[in-house]
């Protein structure tokens with residue numbers, strides 16, 4: 001690629017202390033950011049500062065540090081809202097992760113609005129977290145599940161979309177970017193078609209929000225779920241965004257403190273948005289950490305991050321596809337975000353990952369929480385290398401060399 | 413590198429011993445490891461409480477398949493009671509390499525399959541849950 005990134009990757013790397021270590025005598029090459037991203041100093045410091053100076057429960061105390069904690073926690077909601085183009089902080093619900101956000105929609109919106117015979121359209125490439133909650137709902141309500149399949153290049157096959165979207169389709173729930181194929185899905189097209197039949201659209205943004213600019217107004221979706229830990233923030237904090245009218249009409253997901261207005265012995269009334277959906281003491285430090293992560297990403301620019309990952313993906317595609325016996329799954333580099341899943345002929349994915357580990361290279365091996373997709377490929381497991389804003393070309397070179405080593409070690 | 417994939421492990425993986433099926437097998441047992449998709453079938457021919465023939469078939473990572481191959485060699489000619497006495501340490505000694513908690517499931521798939529076949533229930537705890 002001739003285009004140079006505008007990001008100063010070395011300077012970025014200095015913000016990530018974890019990257020500066022050696023594993024098995026080699027410098028760590030962390031190529032598993034799709035599973036979870038590393039955390040910059042800004043995030044570590046923000047959380048540390050919270051615990052050292054203003055740790056107190058939120059929404060309760062009238063004393064100074066509780067007010068400061070509440071302000072920091074609620075301030076993150078504004079940061080998140082602006083980041084994804086929400087209209088109000090009332091539309092930003094904190095959850096533990098993307099998985100919980102999707103379960104919230106299934107159990108609250110789904111149980112209140114769907115009945116036997118209604119249909120939900122998914123894709124065969126969903127992460128288990130955007131599949132199993134709908135299976136649970138189907139068992140509870142008699143809702144039926146339909147699936148968009150893949151074409152032979154691993155893209156979503158939208159040629160039957162009109163047949164799949166029926167009058168009974170009430171929801172389309174799909175990933176914005178696949179965590180296995182890397183495909184950035186043409187969600188705009190699906191959203192436009194869903195609107196024609198009056199179906200709502202939930203986007204699983206677990207992979208898109210950390211890596212590409214996402215604006216819910218421009219997309220026109222109805223729900224968006226994502227996780228803090230995949231976007232340089234801490235674990236234990238995630239987000240559900242939804243249109244305010246939908247959230248207003250939805251019943252609570254969990255009951256407890258903070259989500260109520262008045263509580264009687266037999267009956268209670270619910271708090272306003274967004275707190276109606278946040279029962280119990282929330283993950284305060286984690287929310288503050290997520291706010292710091294978004295500030296960090298914003299400063300670099302999501303478009304610049306996306307372009308950098310595209311550059312890395314082209315680079316990796318060229319390097320890896322030159323290796324004999326290596327098969328990459330999914331569409332060409334131009335249609336992807338920063339990840340490649342592949343197999344190496346004759347070497348099981350776990351053995352590949354174990355050999356890469358001996359070279360200090362961290363990749364994921366397995367089914368990446370997409371059993372059905374791996375069944376379609378007819379392989380039990382793949383190896384996945386994924387890139388983020390701190391990834392170096394040199395790490396991809398080392399990956400390619402270590403893959404040749406793995407192949408030669410196993411030479412059958 | 414040299415630790416996990418010693419030549420003898422690779423040798424058993426490339427040239428598994430006792431690979432195949434026994435048509436008249438007394439005991440046939442299939443198990444799999446959902447973590448990495450390893451699959452294993454063990455076939456035992458038992459006569460007078462003695463294992464007179466062993467075969468296995470499987471697909472999966474080198475650790476799981478080498479473990480099955482080594483176990484099959486060890487089993488041939490043993491009494492059923494001797495086979496029942498095989499445990500986690502038997503397998504780790506056969507492999508002779510350090511196995512981390514994640515790969516333990518791969519390493520012990522052969523033992524799990526054997527025990528399930530001999531007892532008819534799963535008796536092998538392949539999780540590191542000891543306190």
Ligand SMILES: Cc1ncc(COP(=O)(O)O)c(C=O)c1O
Pocket residue numbers: 034035097098099100127129130175177178179204206207227369
């Ligand atoms: C596409 C996709 N959806 C959902 C998830 C679930 O994220 P979490 O485990 O943080 O809830 C992941 C994480 O691996 C993912 O890649």
